[in-house]
Amino acid sequence: MFDHIKKLPVFDWGKTYNGEVFTADLVAAIIVTIMLIPQSLAYALLAGLPPQMGLYASILPLVAYALFGSSRTLAVGPVAVISLMTAAAVGKLALQGTAEYAAAAILLAFISGVMLLALGLFRMGFLANFLSHPVIAGFITASGLIIATSQLKHIFGVDAHGHNLLDLILSLVAHVGEINWITAAIGIPAALFLFWVRKGLKPLLVKMGLGPRLADILAKTGPVFAVAVSIGIAAFFQLQGVALVGSVPQGLPALALPTFDLELIFALAGSAALISVIGFVESVSVAQTLAAKRRQRINPDQELMGLGASNIASAFGGGYPVTGGFARSVVNFDAGAQTPAAGAFTAIGIALATFFLTPFLFYLPKAVLAATIIVAVLSLVDFSILTRTWRYSKADFAAVATTMGITLIWGVEYGVTAGVLTSIAIHLYKTSKPHTAVVGRVDGTEHFRNIDRHNVITCDEVLSLRVDQSLYFANARFLEDKVYDLVARNKELKHVILMCPAVNEIDMSALESLEAINERLHSLGVKLHFSEVKGPVMDKLEKSDFLQHLTGKVFLSQYHAYQELAPHTCMPATASSVAAK
């Protein structure tokens, strides 16, 4: 524990902190704050929470990450996918708009924080590797579609619900007669404007002579412009019937412990685990990409602790689950942030906003927030993963298709679980039939190659089978069958050599299968030998009594085995052909 504290990244970058770095961090923080205000309000809306909770989730978590996180430029806070997952998790247990709903979201952040912290302390960051790239890609695309669809109700001012695509679409269709055209007259132009800002503004600014980075940053402040203009319009016209954000409490919330209800904790634990893993994977991949650009490195276990601390801080500060966001982190990086202090400055910016900006938010139409969400998430939707995996590997395609399909049909939690399970099942299936090849000697060399692919010398008395994979419970019985089949085909056979250059491991089940093979071959008058067994595997075999019972020998190389077992029929060519070579 103390070891961890002494190694905190803050002591590392804190030592060389100076005025120049401070200025860079401050500029980045101002830009990120401007970008974060509409985002945090919008994602709170997506999570089904009051808008101020988005702001609260953007204050303490950033300070906590600055202290504990290992990335220099990651911008932590509410993000789209985690907000959607929060809505799905809490929506099962409480009604939106109730105090229970908000309390459950706060508790969810706390549980998720504790889980992340524990994973970090026990160095379990590798678990995230079980979320394969295609599963993540499929999940993000499917979630993006669900999020965008879920926001259409705000754009059109209708009442629609659902945590999966089908429910959402059916619900929207059912309420199509209730469209509020004034709301739509604000929401649709806002969305179109934001699309244009994203696609068309940057090239325009560049053409006008701005640097591409500055143009990009300016283009990303588009939502702030949309928010400001729409507040002005709504306030000026005192719009009737349009859903507005309404009164938002001014100032900071008091620090508070989450309500610890054991039953609620159990009910949220599964969702919290998924949110933790998804949040960590999303965050770590952004952090890695950015760190690589500056030749820095991040430490996944430290990242777990950083995100864990952020989520616990979010819970104490009245927020909901947070993680490192992609778009915001890129802006932070491009705006020149040098250290996590930029995050702490952003937190100060948002805290000031809760004091001075909240009165203006009363007139902010929800349709505009929905538009910012839709435009943001649609940029994450990318179906090319389907075609790329289809071309490269049907197994990966199956994992992506399962993830996407189940996410769209049953919702985010089922989708990501099914994706992970499918990819593990496919992997286990693939390794359950061990790769083997009957090999023969390449004339004039000491090399042994697959008899089906190369022109090699073999002889009837000796069968050489190369095993290209570790032997474990799932594939050991297949090896037995393979050997028995090969032996049955050849009546002349006196020796079987298992060539094991790629066998990293022989587990107990596989050892028992090898014992069975040894006995069976013995009863047929055939000896079992091994060649090229790796050191660690040999060490383990010596701990069992297998080698005492083995009818044959263990040879250092396949060539040695051949020299001793088949000197007359297979070897004579060697001397002359080496000379010829």
Place this chain on the structure above:
Amino acid sequence: MFDHIKKLPVFDWGKTYNGEVFTADLVAAIIVTIMLIPQSLAYALLAGLPPQMGLYASILPLVAYALFGSSRTLAVGPVAVISLMTAAAVGKLALQGTAEYAAAAILLAFISGVMLLALGLFRMGFLANFLSHPVIAGFITASGLIIATSQLKHIFGVDAHGHNLLDLILSLVAHVGEINWITAAIGIPAALFLFWVRKGLKPLLVKMGLGPRLADILAKTGPVFAVAVSIGIAAFFQLQGVALVGSVPQGLPALALPTFDLELIFALAGSAALISVIGFVESVSVAQTLAAKRRQRINPDQELMGLGASNIASAFGGGYPVTGGFARSVVNFDAGAQTPAAGAFTAIGIALATFFLTPFLFYLPKAVLAATIIVAVLSLVDFSILTRTWRYSKADFAAVATTMGITLIWGVEYGVTAGVLTSIAIHLYKTSKPHTAVVGRVDGTEHFRNIDRHNVITCDEVLSLRVDQSLYFANARFLEDKVYDLVARNKELKHVILMCPAVNEIDMSALESLEAINERLHSLGVKLHFSEVKGPVMDKLEKSDFLQHLTGKVFLSQYHAYQELAPHTCMPATASSVAAK
């Protein structure tokens, strides 16, 4: 489907059936029938079912297996572990002794039969391989302990309940004051007699001049003797207060459909799946052992269909889940059974018993049945698997210990599930860090070996990393880290060669990691090459655009790569040393 029917094993052995085979089968059938009568009654007791259901489960299933099974000598019927699992599964849903309890057990046999049949039709027999040998051994030992403990209540005539060891022991201790000493006076001697029969009778008979096989078979009829004597005693003394089997319906039950209750089917499905897999694994390993002795082969997928048909038949005939039993099959084999017809003859024997023997069973003390169970299952208890796995591999030990511990503490269903999940988790963990080795050239050869284990030639400009395992989502990121670490240590580096002789597969996630490595090395001025890539892996890489972006080349052999990339610094020794050799 028709294909399956034409290939039924019965058409195979049926063609050559003759008088000699008939006589052999009939003798074996008579011996197995005598052994099966007390067993089937006892296992029904263990399952919490009325005794006649044990007999019913020993009639139609044997006929069905004779038609569909692939083993010549497997004896199907009620077995201890499956009876215990039936009690655990059905006990959650209904009270013992009620009609619902029996109906649920019948339905369980039907669901399990359908599952086995489906697995067989879809050739999914390989799934059983995921139950590793150590997990099975640990599970059988722990179940044996639970079964033996659960029968103590019958031996002592007390009322005790529980599906795990702790509950059972606590329950027995709580009722220790209520011991029925008359029952104990029958149960304890019966158990001691049966232990002696098992250990001492066979050597005695052999000493008296009998052949060892005959002596073994006679010793296995001990339970019949115990049953007959105890019936005589109970009837003669008209014992009061001793739990007797009581009246058993005479004759065969009418064939009937199980009651299909969708809710019940869902409630039983999980247990049915476990029973199917455990039953299949137990059965197939017995069948394989026996088949090997006579140089016959069994077909696992056909076995699935044979066991599936048996369980469906059991359900229609008023029985409960069945599988191939170890002890009975060995007796059948040793008694000279030649074909599955012996099983059909046994079925006739048991059917006759339901007509003529049931009146005598009224006076059979349950304590004697319990004694036969205890003696039978304690022979399965074998803790040596713990020491053997501890010596050989801590990972296997962990799987065994988990299986045993959870079976004993929480019961059979959790134990076997935890065992399978633990062994899969351990396997995934092991493969999540890919085995790699930095290699150098062995002087005077074309071989490349691990620099840590061999005296090899390396050079600063070329780093050769051998990858000893397939690359997939869980280990790809570790490879990235490994390469980056190695590259960071060496400023002279110009080329990295990944030597892939043991890479059977590169999935999409691993491909993306390789792309990342390629880009990262490119930015550092280092080229990435591959050598000894397998044909199928190369075919897949060619389907992606990876090879177009690759900064280096793909070489057929590591030696070729060295010849081209490092001709001056590492290669000059070659010519002279080959000559010297």
